[in-house]
Amino acid sequence: MARMHTRRKGQSGSKRPSTLQVPQWLDKDASWIEKTIVEMAKGGSSPSMIGMTLRDQYGVPLVKVVTGKRISEILRENNLQRRVPEDLRNMIAKATAIRRHLEGSKKDLVSRRGLQLVESKIHRLSRYYRQTRVLPADWKYSPEQAAVLLR
Secondary structure, eight states, X not given: OBOSSSSSBOOOOOOOOSOOSOOTTOOOOHHHXXXXXXXXXXXXXXXXXXXXXXXXXXXXXXXXXXXXXXXXXXXXXXXXXXXXXXXXXXXXXXXHHHHHHXXXXXXXXHHHHHXXXXXXXXXXXXXXHHHTTSSOTTOOOOGGGHXXXXX
16 A cells, blocks of 8 residues: 555555464463553553563563553553554654754754645544544644644
8 A cells, every 4th residue: 555645555564464363372471461551551551561561571472462452452451541542642642753853943944845745644534533532522632732742
């Protein structure tokens, strides 16, 4: 699939495990994994960082296969879910960094174009989250309040 704002193809990503069954060699049970997810979230880790840590350090191939629930569902059950979804939050952080750069480099037209592209992705993603009721219907992105959303 092509990227959103270019004519190039995207980079390949990591591959998911081939079988959706709990491996025989896995010595961690569902309750231990859920407890670890809650501890990591309280420590400030994002859901994607939690998944990568469980995969790389503890050898858990997929949390959903072992526990029957996704990481975000476990966080929602324990009231640890963030107000803004992680992908939207990352896009807002990127736009904030570009705006900060443009304050000192007003003639950087390449960065200005990059800001336009990032903010169009933010608007598209926020429209999707409003339709799926992840965000409130009256939620709107504004660059002035972006720093507040990142907290």
